Amino acid sequence: MDISAVNALPFEDFVDIFGNVVEKCPLVSAAVWTRRPFGSLTDLEAAINQFIDALPESGKEGILRCHPDLAGRDLRRGALTRESREEQARAGMDALRPDEASRVARLNEEYKRRFGFPFVVCARASDKASVLRELSERCASERAAERARGIEEVKKICRLRLQGLVLPDNKL
Amino acid sequence: MDISAVNALPFEDFVDIFGNVVEKCPLVSAAVWTRRPFGSLTDLEAAINQFIDALPESGKEGILRCHPDLAGRDLRRGALTRESREEQARAGMDALRPDEASRVARLNEEYKRRFGFPFVVCARASDKASVLRELSERCASERAAERARGIEEVKKICRLRLQGLVLPDNKL
Numbered sequence: 653m654d655i656s657a658v659n660a661l662p663f664e665d666f667v668d669i670f671g672n673v674v675e676k677c678p679l680v681s682a683a684v685w686t687r688r689p690f691g692s693l694t695d696l697e698a699a700i701n702q703f704i705d706a707l708p709e710s711g712k713e714g715i716l717r718c719h720p721d722l723a724g725r726d727l728r729r730g731a732l733t734r735e736s737r738e739e740q741a742r743a744g745m746d747a748l749r750p751d752e753a754s755r756v757a758r759l760n761e762e763y764k765r766r767f768g769f770p771f772v773v774c775a776r777a778s779d780k781a782s783v784l785r786e787l788s789e790r791c792a793s794e795r796a797a798e799r800a801r802g803i804e805e806v807k808k809i810c811r812l813r814l815q816g817l818v819l820p821d822n823k824l
Numbered sequence: 825m826d827i828s829a830v831n832a833l834p835f836e837d838f839v840d841i842f843g844n845v846v847e848k849c850p851l852v853s854a855a856v857w858t859r860r861p862f863g864s865l866t867d868l869e870a871a872i873n874q875f876i877d878a879l880p881e882s883g884k885e886g887i888l889r890c891h892p893d894l895a896g897r898d899l900r901r902g903a904l905t906r907e908s909r910e911e912q913a914r915a916g917m918d919a920l921r922p923d924e925a926s927r928v929a930r931l932n933e934e935y936k937r938r939f940g941f942p943f944v945v946c947a948r949a950s951d952k953a954s955v956l957r958e959l960s961e962r963c964a965s966e967r968a969a970e971r972a973r974g975i976e977e978v979k980k981i982c983r984l985r986l987q988g989l990v991l992p993d994n995k996l
Contacts, residue, residue: 682885
């Protein structure tokens, strides 16, 4: 789909298609539909990022809290969204060794207890070793820094999901 | 569940339980978890309403766009959330006569074309005749007024959904 096809979508179809570019937050794309027409994919991405940036800090934490744990409960239950399942699988999160799995579970809990939101990372842009190292390092960070860092990861995830849905600007 | 049980919930459980008090917008309750502990159900409801009120106008429209049409596509497909299905059924939206069904479909389309978001009404607080009359009347309104009116209806729906989940303050 190119950007002019995106601009022609009624909001129902827009929300159906783009509703999960920010995990479980269709509110974000539904809000951004107001800003159409978009000049390019970059434009659509910028509108989403601006909407996120304008949320109060609690709203940013809310976005993070809509994300599943890496290699966590939703993966084990088969309850991940399609996008998350594919991204976690690509980073090897569905095939951890037992020692890695219990380390991740322990660090996820530590992270959530410390910050009140889950560890969010763009797994698709990473591999298992880096994800595990980053989880361990970020557990030692501060809440405001982690909120900002998590939101940056949300935006990276969003960019990759958008690129899977809309033709890049230079292909127009 | 009483309010102290609500306050004791980890965010994952809070979002599981309250994630749909605003239809398909778990972001809202996930954000409001930051504000715990809540002194009462009224307090929790007020925190949700304040979060909604603080959103930019596009965000309010985004909330409306996450709502299904009354007696629309999602009802026919069996794709409504449990809460919406029960509320629409209670107002008789799942048992319209053919002439009523085509009138509602026509008015829903007119409303969405005019305003860029769907007609939202607290169906549970109403009956079939009132809902149909209101849909017809509100089609003639203005966009800013309908956005505000739709958000008031979202808050009524939220209040009733909350009351189904948390013991009222006077039962504590």
